[in-house]
Amino acid sequence: MKKLLFPTLAIGLLVSTASFGAVSDAEIEELRKQLAAVSQRLEELAAENEELRRAQSESATAIADVQSSVAEVASAGAPAAQDSWSDRIRLDGDFRYRYERIDPEGSDTRRRNRIRARVNVKADVSDDIEVGFGLATGGDDPVSTNQTLGAGGSSKDVSLNLAYADWEVIDDLHLVGGKFKNPLYRVGKQGLMWDGDWTPEGIAIRFKRDWFFVNALGTFLESDSSRGNDSFSWGAQFGATGEFAGARLTGGVAYYSIPIQGDSTTFGDPTDPGEFFGNTAVQADGQPCGTDAGEVCVYLYDYLLTQVFAEAAFEVGGWPAVVFADFVNNGDAAEKDTGWTLGTRLGQVKNRGQWQFSYLYADKEADATLGLLTDSDFAGGGTDNNGHFFKIDYGMSKNWTIGAQYFINETGVSSGDKRDYNRLMLDAQWKWK
Numbered sequence: 235m236k237k238l239l240f241p242t243l244a245i246g247l248l249v250s251t252a253s254f255g256a257v258s259d260a261e262i263e264e265l266r267k268q269l270a271a272v273s274q275r276l277e278e279l280a281a282e283n284e285e286l287r288r289a290q291s292e293s294a295t296a297i298a299d300v301q302s303s304v305a306e307v308a309s310a311g312a313p314a315a316q317d318s319w320s321d322r323i324r325l326d327g328d329f330r331y332r333y334e335r336i337d338p339e340g341s342d343t344r345r346r347n348r349i350r351a352r353v354n355v356k357a358d359v360s361d362d363i364e365v366g367f368g369l370a371t372g373g374d375d376p377v378s379t380n381q382t383l384g385a386g387g388s389s390k391d392v393s394l395n396l397a398y399a400d401w402e403v404i405d406d407l408h409l410v411g412g413k414f415k416n417p418l419y420r421v422g423k424q425g426l427m428w429d430g431d432w433t434p435e436g437i438a439i440r441f442k443r444d445w446f447f448v449n450a451l452g453t454f455l456e457s458d459s460s461r462g463n464d465s466f467s468w469g470a471q472f473g474a475t476g477e478f479a480g481a482r483l484t485g486g487v488a489y490y491s492i493p494i495q496g497d498s499t500t501f502g503d504p505t506d507p508g509e510f511f512g513n514t515a516v517q518a519d520g521q522p523c524g525t526d527a528g529e530v531c532v533y534l535y536d537y538l539l540t541q542v543f544a545e546a547a548f549e550v551g552g553w554p555a556v557v558f559a560d561f562v563n564n565g566d567a568a569e570k571d572t573g574w575t576l577g578t579r580l581g582q583v584k585n586r587g588q589w590q591f592s593y594l595y596a597d598k599e600a601d602a603t604l605g606l607l608t609d610s611d612f613a614g615g616g617t618d619n620n621g622h623f624f625k626i627d628y629g630m631s632k633n634w635t636i637g638a639q640y641f642i643n644e645t646g647v648s649s650g651d652k653r654d655y656n657r658l659m660l661d662a663q664w665k666w667k
Contacts, residue, residue: 418471510533640657
């Protein structure tokens with residue numbers, strides 16, 4: 235359009251001039267030359283303008299590409315929003331209020347109110363490392379974080395319950411060190427060998443892949459050589475899972491070495507037979523522990539434990555159900571070396587209005603397993619006991635459960651001093667995470 239504008243105006247001017255007077259041929263020819271030069275220059279300017287416009291477009295595209303690349307690099311190098319410290323830290327915990335009535339044969343009935351409170355902090359230090367820290371009520375009891383109410387409303391003890399680092403070395407293989415939750419699989423979540431509140435101290439390995447799992451544990455019952463009974467205990471279990479006839483089956487075998495023969499107890503008064511929690515202990519002269527008042531006692535045996543366990547999970551009338559069995563034998567004990575349990579669980583409590591019923595029978599001979607670490611509630615804790623356990627739970631809401639537990643047990647079975655032991659526990663528990 236612009237290329238035709240000036241020639242048109244020039245021709246119009248020429249015609250107008252011719253209309254007003256005569257113009258010589260030389261003047262007209264000169265005007266034509268000037269018009270041709272102007273037209274050529276206009277074409278050159280139009281071409282230059284088009285070239286400039288194309289260069290500007292290419293420059294804008296290049297700048298946009300560079301800006302996009304810079305943004306991608308910056309995005310890759312900068313931490314994402316979910317990687318902020320607050321998003322890498324998780325909290326969880328629980329609180330339980332309990333009423334107990336304990337009725338041991340030959341002793342007065344005991345009633346008490348107890349609380350348990352726990353809080354845990356977990357942080358993802360990197361993609362493959364988790365560090366955890368936890369506090370709990372209670373004192374130095376290795377298998378209980380309960381705190382009895384009383385003493386005029388005095389302040390209660392809070393202790394270190396967890397402090398660990400968990401490194402996922404490769405996919406599904408974890409190496410854990412410090413004080414941590416028990417990594418060993420417990421069928422039916424029962425405490426034939428290990429109380430549910432026990433948090434081992436040492437190192438552990440956990441591996442689970444497809445149909446099998448391996449757990450290994452190395453722990454110190456006492457790590458300070460100055461105390462004279464330091465020893466390192468270790469063990470490993472191998473298990474497998476699978477489906478059969480609509481049931482989820484889990485089974486496995488394990489071996490644990492707890493070399494404490496000739497050592498004194500690592501917890502409590504070494505002159506008190508009760509601090510060996512049912513295990514056979516003797517004085518330095520070989521007499522039974524407690525024969526001579528004030529004499530230090532030691533364990534008579536090591537605890538070289540072979541375990542076999544099995545569990546089946548299925549549904550009954552739409553209710554989740556579990557049946558389980560656990561067996562342990564101490565290969566170092568000359569007698570009273572076997573323990574076992576059979577049990578079942580029906581239902582679950584995850585939401586309001588749900589029920590769960592549990593039952594088991596257990597028999598633990600005196601040296602079947604290490605009494606210090608077995609279930610602290612069954613028959614008052616330790617070994618050399620047997621009996622029944624009943625439990626019922628009801629969901630008040632998603633994170634609030636109430637329940638009752640009742641023990642009908644016998645103590646002193648292996649030692650020949652058999653006595654009844656009955657215990658009722660009423661619980662209200664709240665969880666949060």
